[in-house]
Amino acid sequence: MLYRKGKLILAIMGICCVPMLSWAQAFLSGRVIDKKTNEPVAGASVYIRESQTGDNTDEKGLYKIKLSQSGTYLVEVSFIGYKTIKQSVPVDGSTTKNFLLEESSKVLNEVLVKASVQQAEINQIRKSPMAVTVVDGAKLRGRSSGIEEILSRTSGLKVRKS
Incomplete structure (x- = not known):
């Protein structure tokens, strides 16, 4: 009987203390x-x-x-x-x-960007050790096929639609 009263008192105290914690x-x-x-x-x-x-x-x-x-x-x-x-x-x-x-602003020194472009002739590209195919635009004129079909005819090149 005393044991049940102790459990009951602990339960009531626990319920009362939860709001106090919040x-x-x-x-x-x-x-x-x-x-x-x-x-x-x-x-x-x-x-x-x-x-x-x-x-x-x-x-x-x-x-x-x-x-x-x-x-x-x-x-x-x-x-x-x-x-x-x-x-x-x-x-x-x-x-x-x-x-x-407050904005943080810093003054930077000038930034200089340099670039160079190398132009290669078609003959130089053909002589390169890589496999290169040049597609002639004149031969493609008048064809109704799309770019995917034209590229798929190029050897070593696969085109997948996604």
Whole structure:
């Protein structure tokens, strides 16, 4: 009888404590905005290293991070093309914190692109050690066959339709 009462008391305490555990959770939410244009930054990363949790902002720049408990956390906000923000934020229950990201611009030296083109004559191509077939356009004129049929007549070349 005493054993049953003990089990009953433990069950009641367990049921009563479950909601308390959910109350111990904290939330950090807010918005990430471009400092210059006041536009939301979609896809920005909001990360809390201590809890190893984070979120990416949606198209409206909104984020929401669920934390196991209240406290002060170091929040890191980053996105490509912007300076990373690291800021200490006190979180108690449900806390809202907005971040303004500033563009990161770097001046680069000039970039020089060089290219060269080699032109080869048809006779040089025919003399090459690789198997090369030159398709004469004059012979193909007036034929109703498609490019696939013409290429399939070339030796060593297979054309598959997918």
